């Protein structure tokens with residue numbers, strides 16, 4: 119099997135290559151694609167390097183899978199062409215996620231929807247994935263009515279240009295073209311993406327729409343505020359979930375402890391931080407408690423590496439499921 123990585127010089131693409139350089143993938147051929155700007159150069163791959171190829175509009179002969187870590191505008195053009203040529207595309211952009219014919223998958227939540235005949239599978243936004251993982255056992259146990267999230271999202275969530283802008287600010291340079299539109303060094307910015315007419319940001323709307331699709335809850339109420347914070351990796355989410363029936367924090371912790379890929383901090387005084395999850399594939403949960411004023415609700419904190427479970431790891435897990443069919 120030949121696996122192509124699109125956007126191999128980007129933060130998600132490089133994380134994807136890191137994962138594919140692990141032993142279990144050594145019998146597969148991995149090809150690295152970038153824009154014309156980087157093509158001809160090389161990118162680290164395990165102990166060696168891969169040549170960077172310019173991304174063609176049509177897949178090269180023999181490529182079976184595209185792990186796409188491309189910006190939206192590029193994915194919009196490339197993904198359908200590669201899919202229609204018979205390649206399995208697992209796409210990390212937000213372009214196709216809400217299309218009714220495209221499965222939007224977090225394997226431990228709705229992986230059973232994956233079929234071997236699929237040629238395009240989308241992975242969710244980097245905040246949606248860990249929240250969906252955390253909510254799934256609560257949904258199955260007591261039902262959920264509404265979800266309220268405040269997210270604290272790291273700089274790497276906006277790609278390598280954003281990290282470069284942040285690092286330049288750290289070195290004392292004034293960056294006039296920061297992708298954040300405001301200084302992020304020693305700051306927090308309560309706006310990610312563009313605003314709609316009602317004042318909701320595109321990042322907040324992604325979480326609302328994607329959660330309902332993944333959890334198969336049409337019309338699920340999801341309210342959120344997305345904030346950019348000056349950490350490198352790891353998106354943290356403070357979640358309040360309303361439930362149909364009561365659930366105790368102890369029961370929720372017990373359910374999460376049974377899940378593969380979830381780590382629960384049982385001691386509320388030692389909650390998992392962004393640094394704890396950086397470079398890890400798991401979803402970390404802590405600060406589990408009841409709200410002061412409500413019975414059928416739970417408050418908790420969930421944090422995971424946006425480049426790993428929020429993007430590359432989730433895509434690789436989808437590929438593993440697809441290959442197992």
Ligand SMILES: NC(=O)c1ccc[n+]([C@@H]2O[C@H](COP(=O)([O-])OP(=O)(O)OC[C@H]3O[C@@H](n4cnc5c(N)ncnc54)[C@H](OP(=O)(O)O)[C@@H]3O)[C@@H](O)[C@H]2O)c1
Pocket residue numbers: 124125126127128129130131151152153154155156157173186187188189190192210211212242243244274275276277278279424425428429
């Ligand atoms: N960062 C995250 O935490 C995260 C999480 C979930 C999903 N995503 C999504 O994953 C995708 C990649 O994000 P990222 O953070 O890795 O972005 P990034 O660091 O900015 O990397 C973008 C990649 O796309 C390549 N590229 C840009 N224009 C291209 C073109 N015209 N043709 C071919 N390749 C092109 C770049 O290659 P060059 O180096 O040659 O320019 C680079 O490899 C985006 O859709 C993003 O929304 C990101």
